[in-house]
Amino acid sequence: MGNNKSKVKRTLSNSSKKHHQNSQYLLSKESESRNLDKEKELTYYLSNHNDEDIDRQHFNHFFRKHIFQNNFSVPIEEGLIQGGCKVLDIGCGPGSWLLDLASKYENSYFFGIDIKPVYPNEIKPKNLEFCEADMFNGLPFPDNEFDFVHQEVMSFIIKADQWNYVISELIRVTKPGGFIEIVEYISPENSGPVLTNVYKTHFDLCLQRGVDMSLIPNLDKIIESHQNISQVHRDERSFIIGPNGGKAGLVIQDIIITFNTSDLATDDISSKKGISKEEYKNMILRDFKNELKITKPKLKVCRFWAQKNA
Template identity: 55%
Template structure:
């Protein structure tokens, strides 16, 4: 599972999770924070909120692992890794009041004050060893690592997810499928530029098609289930297609992506802005098909 050769920094810090949550943000960052190429401004936070409700509508659920009845009945411990602004956790903490929820992220975009009493956020780096004991959580969730995780890091993160999950508990990962059909030339060009940009940073987005095999390679999770939902990006995909168009255009039109991709495309920033406008028009004439996949497994 990649632990032997992993370059993840190993810390001795562990957080002992009390039965009752103190509702204060815990900070275990002791080294320089990672620099992500995704902005943490209000627009990015709004997109994260929008994406949560998009995926919930697409799957008609917040998760695919069969743990809902246990979360309603028992005091389950649930961890979300790379929780961002905490939308997924806020949603679940209000629905399942008997359970305890924890989110970790390197960037403090989650709410520090206004949150349910059964939810706690921890400022920690998912690229370090998770600061929790073995067999601590009933459900460990992670979503959308596609643009920030290197192949060796993916192996280690999944190993850590399994390590902190209780026997009989579940892990679940949400990722977009890296292959899509019926794309127009502008969309394809932007996708290829983004792929090149990621490869320059040693991030290979195609590795995510192998998530189920990485999970299976751990002796504690030999069976992996896959829940995949398809949708069309743009107006030809109906309301859900337009919601994802807003998310997609918002992501690719932000200043960070414009500065990163325009040199690879060989165009100026002004030409990049025109390309994004042309992309919106292209969506009216095409029906690019995407999918989101939830991979989930029960720990032996």
């Protein structure tokens, strides 16, 4: 009897252990599936490994540089030239902004972080370092570390309830007397029906993920609400999208088209609109381009910058 009971106990124990292992495996696979879905959902908003996306990021950098006629609005150039300044770029992508600055200001030090390591690891200036990190887990740097902390075009990524945390982290790692700068595009005005439709679809898709694009024009007020910040400045530029905006208009037209016709963007937006991928691509490559010939939609890019209280 004792031996039979032991066998039953062992059988029940093994069965229970096997059930637990199966449950853990299923939970693990479910979690992995959710993470893959989340990664897929965000992929076309992030810098990816494909050459087309990296080229778009580089063009975007040089476009903004052309529009502002400089790489930043904070009054730190003299310090960068003298040397010893430490600069951090959050969500650096392929490192376009940092590569430009590190080559120009050889006596200062530059650091970039991104959740996806698409930045160069080998061929880069000696005063530039990159690391892989998720800003939503906290910036991997001590308090009061940098003279200038910079972040560009993250409005598609940061959820409405994350902005205060992200800004608090920017301020935390900035030295007293140092500067923060956030750069974002603001939705176009005077748009034709095609562009209005595309932007509304992006807006709705973002809201599904908790991202509220309507917050962007008021980022200065959000930054100003934080401790250690007394005044926030807006350096804003506007330009016409398309051929009626000259060379700059044609460049931003190509950037917008490349962004909106990537495979993943096509999948998400055509599905949201309930049309085929072919219909959607025709809308962007034909209807949108034709619309820009007769309209003058105005797009703004704004640098929100502030100095941390000494």
